[in-house]
Amino acid sequence: MDSHLTTKATRWGICSAGCISRDFSHCLKSLPSSEHEIVAVAARDLKRAQSFAKDFGILTAYGSYLELAKDPDVDVVYIGTIHPEHHRVTLLFISHGKNVLVEKPAAMNLKQLKEMTSLAKEKKVFFMEAVWTRFFPLYQRILNEMSNETIGKARVLRLELAIPISNRERIRSKVLGGGALLDMGVYPLNIAVFLFGKPDDISVQGTMMGDTEVDEGACVIFKYNDGRMAQLLYNVTFKGMNEGVIYGTHGLKESPVVPVSHSEYVMDLVDKIKSKTGLRYDVDE
Secondary structure (H helix, E strand, O other): OOHHHHOOOEEEEEEOOOHHHHHHHHHHHOOOOOOEEEEEEEOOOHHHHHHHHHHHOOOEEEOOHHHHHOOOOOOEEEEOOOHHHHHHHHHHHHHOOOEEEEEOOOOOOHHHHHHHHHHHHHHOOOEEEEOHHHHOHHHHHHHHHHHOOEOEOEEEEEEEEEOOOOOOHHHHOOOOOOOHHHHHHHHHHHHHHHHHOOOOEEEEEEEEOOOOOOEEEEEEEEEOOOOOEEEEEEEOOOOOOOOEEEEEOOOOOOOOOOOHHHHHHHHHHHHHHHHHHOOOOHHHO
C-alpha cells in the first residue's frame, strides 16, 4: 500500500451493496475513523449504491464497479459479490492497482484463485480472502492449549456445521454458486487446516441436492501420516450440533476456561444464598 497509509486512515471502497457488504461495513464502522474510512460504494444498480451510501454515511456512490476501480481516493476494496463474480471483479480491481479483500470463497476453483494471486503479485498489491474466523482470539487460544498439551497430544479434530438453508435461491442455484461446500464447507476446512495443518490424505462422502446440480453436504476425513485425523461435516438441509471438539491422549481433566475451583466457589455461593433465603431442596437434607 502507499506510504501515506502509515499516517492516514485506510480508505475503503465497498464492491456490492448486498447483505454481506452491509455486515462488513457495520464492522468497519465500529473501528476508529482515524484508522479506517469508507469513502465509496459501488453496485450494478446506482440506486442501491446510493441507498447503501446514505445508510453508512458514505460520500460517493457508483453505478458500476469500473468507476470504483478508477477512483484514486480508494486504497483497498472489499468485494462482497456472489462468489461466481469474485474472479472477474477481483481481476478488475487489481488491474487498476487496488488492494483487495475478497469475501470467501475467494474463487470458484484453484485455477481462478491462482490467476488472481498471480496478478496481485505482478501489480504488487495486497490480496486476501476474508476468512474472518481466522482472526477470532479463540483460535490462538486453542493453538496455545494444543502447544502446551493441555489434553495431551491432539489426535482427532471433529467439526460440524449444519444449518437448514437449502430453501434459499442462492443455495439451490448452480449459476449463483450454490451448494453446501462453497457456502459452509469452507469454514470447517479452513479451521481444520489452521489447527491440524495440511492433510496427507482426504476421503469424502457427499450428497447432491436433488436435481439442482449442487451439493447438500458431505462428510470429509483428513488423515495425517502421524495418525491424527480430522472429521468434518457440513450440510444445508438440517440443523446440527454445530460444534468443534479436539480429542487428546490425556483427555480434558479440567477446563482452563472454567476450572473446577471456580465451579466449587460458585456452588458454595449458591448454598449460602439458599441458606439465607430459606430455600431448600430434598437433596439438601
